[in-house]
Amino acid sequence: MIKFFNWLLTWWNGSTIGTSIYTWRNGQFVGEDLFGNRYYRDKTGKRRWVIYKTIAEPSQVPPEWHGWLHHTFAEPPTVDPPKVKPWETEHVPNLTGTPYAYRPSGSLLASGQRPPATGDYEAWRPE
Numbered sequence: 001m002i003k004f005f006n007w008l009l010t011w012w013n014g015s016t017i018g019t020s021i022y023t024w025r026n027g028q029f030v031g032e033d034l035f036g037n038r039y040y041r042d043k044t045g046k047r048r049w050v051i052y053k054t055i056a057e058p059s060q061v062p063p064e065w066h067g068w069l070h071h072t073f074a075e076p077p078t079v080d081p082p083k084v085k086p087w088e089t090e091h092v093p094n095l096t097g098t099p100y101a102y103r104p105s106g107s108l109l110a111s112g113q114r115p116p117a118t119g120d121y122e123a124w125r126p127e
Helices: 002-009 017-026 063-069
Strands: 028-032 038-041 048-051
Touching (some): 048 063
Antiparallel strands (some): 028 038, 038 048
């Protein structure tokens, strides 16, 4: 029941009711990425969109699907997969605000304690 009300009343949980109806009437399923996001296009092929599996976070869209959504690539990655270079790494969504966010040493969120000053810093004083 809660899932239904989330779908009905919020736009950040997957798709809205309007997007769901438009997808049902006009959408052609194109493919799904590693994160479970589903990609569609309309019957003319001019409009392309994504329905996120969880929260609507654009950084979850991998580069190959991003290129297809923005008409950089004519064919979706399911039809014409991109050539992966040996130096490329896997796509990672933006983790800011999550427990997996990058926290450099010295950050109060990293370990809870800041390391002591090294003494090489001299505060600026106006003359």
